[in-house]
Amino acid sequence: MHEVTIGIGGAAGDGLDKSGDTLAKTAGRLGLHVYAYNSYQSIIRGGHIWLRVRLGENKVQSHGDNLTCLVALNQDTIERHAKEVDAGGAIVFNADRLKVDAKLHGVKKDVQILGLPMSQVTADVVKEFGPIQPVMQNTVAMGAIIYLTQLDFAEAAGVLTDTFQHKGQKVIDLNVGLLKAGYEYAKSQTKEVTGSWTFSRQRRPFITGNEAIAIGAAAAGCKFYSAYPMTPASTILHWMAAHAEQVGICVKQCEDELSVINMAIGAGISGNRSMCGTAGGGFALMTEALGMAGIMEVPVVCVEVQRGGPSTGLPTKSEQGDLFQVYGASQGEFPRMIVAPYDVVDCYWSTVEAFNVADKWQMPVIIMSDLLLSEHPETIDADSIKSDVKIDRGVLVDKWNPEDGKYKRFEFTESGISPRAIPGTPNTCYVSGSDDHDEEGILISDMFTSQPMRRKIMEKRMKKFEGLLAELPAPKLEGPADADVTLVGWGSTYGVINEACQLLQEQGVKANHLHVKYILPFHAKEISAILSKSKKKISVEVNYTSQFARYLRSETGIGMDAHINRYDGELFEPKQLAEEIKLALAGKKVSLDVSEDDAREMACHYLRTHGGEKFRPGKITRQDKSSAKEPVWSIEIVDRLSEEKVAEMVIGVQTGHTFSYKSLVPAVS
C-alpha cells in the first residue's frame, strides 16, 4: 500500500499540533486517509511531544510503526527519533539551532538529512513581512514535508488560508510565503521520499473519537451535558461548550464528578436526553450515583474515557484498565449497558444508540472509550456519519386519566419496561427513591420489608438485560474461518489488530479477529459458539491483567491460550503486535528484561529528573557478572558538548533498579 508516516517532535508549546493539523487536513482534502496520534505529557510547557501522522491511499487503521520523515523541533527529538527513520526517508530540522550527527544519532543509511538554514531560507519573507516568531518556523518545515511527501502545495496553501482567515490577508500571505520557502528549499536540496499519489480530492472530515461522541450526542437530541475537566474526556466538554448555542445543549462544568452525574441524572429523570463524561478517576466518584440511576431507572449516558491508572496514574496515556471498575461500579445489582466503540465512526453511532437504549430501557448507559480513541484524529468517509438518526424515546406517558386508576411509575410488565411519565405531567406523580420500592414507588423497607415485592421489582429491573441483549447485534468473526489463531480484543485496538492480522497473513500465519463491542449485556452464547471453533485464542489488551479475557472466561468458560498486554503508556503497533503473536504461537513469552534501548531511556529519565540535561547516555555494556544479584547494564554518561565521560550508571537488567550513579567529575555548584 502506498503510505508515508511523518513524525513531528518537540516540546509542549512548540506549536507542533498546528503543523500536524495542516498536514493532516491537506491530505484529507486530497482524498488520502490519515491517522494521527499525539503522544504528549502532563505539562503546559516543555516535555516531549511526539506526533505521528500516517497517510495512505487506502484506509490506515493505526499510527503504524514506520517513520518516513522526521520533523525535529528540538535536539531531544533528534536524539530520540532520528534512528527510527526508514531508509529512503528524511530528517527535517532547523539547522541554525539543531544538529544531526548521523553516527551519534544512529541515522540509517540512505536517509536524507535536511537541515534548514532558517535565516537564509526565510530571508525573503522576513524582508517583506518583518521578523518571524519562532513557531512560524514550523510552517517552513511543513513546506519541506509537503514537497518530500509529494502532497499538493496549492492544497496546503488553501488549508493555511482557511486557518488564518480570521487574521486577515497579511497573515495568510506570510504563512503561505513561509510554506513556499520551505517547499522550494527542499525541492532544491533533496529528492522526494515517495512516488506520486492518486488524489481523489474527495474531502474527508478529520475528526477525533471525542468529537464524534459529542456530535453523535447532538444529533441524538442531547439537551444536557455536564462534566468536570479531566484528560482525556475534556475535549467532549470543550466541543459542547463551543457548540452549545449552535446545537442547543445546556452545558455545565461542575465542581466535582459527584455533581456531574447527579445533575445529568436530574436532567434525565426530568425528561432531557442527558450525558456526562469523565476519565477513570472521575468515574470512581460517580459510582454512587450510577446505582441510583439504576434503581430509579433513569435514562442517562455516561462516557468513561480510560487513561493509565491507578489513581492519577498516567494522565496523558492510553490504557484499557477500567473494565472491572465500570463493570462493578456501585453497590448492588442493576441493569446497565456498557458499550465500547471500536473506532471513530463507531463512537458516533454508539452514542446515538446509547441515547436510544437509555430512553427505551430506562437505564444508565456507559460508553467506554480510551485516550487513543478519544483523542487521536483520523479521516473518515464524509457519508459515514448521517445527521438524520433514529430517535427512540421509549414508552412515555404524556396524559393520564385518574379514572383509569393510579399511575404506577414502576409498573411490573413482561419486558420490565414501565411506561415513563415526565415530572410535571398531571396525575402521574410519584417519588423516585434511592430506596427500593414497589410499582408505585413506595418504599418497601421503611416500616417492613416486603420480600415478594423486592423479588418482583428486582426481577422486573434485571429482565431488561435479556430484552436489550436480544436487540443488540452479536459480534462477528472477521477474517478466514479456518485461521490458525483468533485474536480477541475490545475497544480502540480494533484497527491495530486488523493490521496485525494482515501482516501475519502476508507472513503465512492465518489469523482472524473477534472484536467485542457490547460488554454488558454480553453475547455469551454467540461468543462461545465462535471461540469453541478457534484453534488458538490470544487476547490483546492495553492492560496488565487481561481484564476482558477474564470477563469472557467468567461468562463463557472459555480461556485464552495466551495473553498479549501492553501497559507502558504507549500503544500497540502492527508489526510489533504481529511479532508478539508469532512468539506466543511458538509458546514463548515476551522478555520483561530491561533492553539496551530501555536502559538508555531509563538513563535519560534519570538525567532529566536529576538536573543533568547537559549530559547524555553514551556507551552501554551488559555485565552478567556483577556484585548485584542480577545482570546489569553499565552506562557511560557523557557531556553533550565536550563528549567527556562524566559519570557511570548501573541499572539492573531484571528489576530495572538503579544500583548506582557515580559522578566522575566534581559537582558543579
Added chain:
Amino acid sequence: MVESTLKQDAKAPNTNRIGLTLGDYKGSPSTLCDGCGHDAITSQIIKACYELAVEPHKVAKLSGIGCSSKTPAYFLSRAHGFNAVHGRMPSIATGVSMANKDLTLLAVSGDGDTASIGLGQFCHLVRRNVPMIYVIENNGVYGLTKGQFSATADIGSKLKTGVSNELPPIDICSLAVEMGCGFVGRSFAGDPKQLVALLKAAMSHKGTAILDVVSPCVTFNNHEGSTKSYKYAKEHEMPIHEIGYIPFYEQIAVDYEPGSAVEVKMHDGSHIVLRKAAKDYDPRNKLAAIDTIHKAIAEHQFLTGLLYIDEKKPDFTTIMQLDDQPLASLGQDKLRPGKDALSAIMAELK
C-alpha cells in the same frame, strides 16, 4: 379536574383559590418519632402550599438521606418526588431545574445531609442560585443512625451519654450569606407562625431560598445539655422581626407606622413586611447580616427571622439563558439541531 372539585355545598371543606382542600396537600402518615420537629415543619409546608394555592403537580419535592429527607413523603402526595442519595440532592435539583424550569423545587434536607456529606454540593448550589426552596431540618444529630453529632452541633453540646461536642458548628445561614444566597432565613419548628410566613416568602423568591429550621430530635437530642432541644430553643429564641407576607393576588393594607417596618417587594409581585422587634435590623444589608449572625453565635442567642434578602440577584435559569420553553417539553422537531447545523459542523472538520 382541579376546577371540578370546587363545590358550593355548605358541608364542603374549605378550599383555596384553585379549589383544593388542605387535605389535598397532605402526604402519607409520618413514620417519624412522635413529637419530632420535622413533623411540625411538614405541617407548615402543607399549610403554606395550601394557602398559596400551589399546583401540586408542578412541584418537585427533593431530598437526600436522613430523617429529614423522609419527610417529602408526608406532604404533597400529588407532587413528584426525588429522594436522592446522601448529600447529593443539590446537584439532582440543579439538573431538574435545567430540564424543567417550570417546576417549583421544594427541597428538604438535614444538617448531616447538608453540612457534612453534602457541604460542597450545598455551597455550589447556593453559588449558582438555582431557583428552589431549600429547608434544612436542623437537629444537630444523625437521628436515623442513632444520634451521633452532626457538623451543626454547638460546641459544648452534650449527647445523652454525656459525650460533649468539642468542635465548633458550621453555621448554615452565615455560610449561605457568604456564598451569595439571596434569601436566608432561620426559624424554629416550634414557631409555626413565623415558619409559615418564611416558607411563603421563600416561594416568592426567584433564586435559592435557604431556610435553616431548628427541629429538635425528641429521641436523641432533646435532653438537658443539648442546644437543639425544644426547651433550649424556646428559652433562647430571639425573633429579629415579625414577618408578614402578602401574596401578589392580595391588596396591601398598610397598618404599620412609617419607619417601624421594612417592606420588600418580591419577584412575583408579593410583599413581605418585617416589623422591627428589639433590634433595628435591615435584612438587605449583607455585612450587617453576617455581623449580626456572628454576634448571636458569640452570645449564644438563637436568632430567627429573615436574616438576609437580595431580590436583584439573577437566578441560574436566567444565567444559563434557558429558553422560555422547558427543555424537557421540546418535541422531536426541536430536539435535534437539524441537518443544516450538523452539516456546518462536519464542514469545519474538512
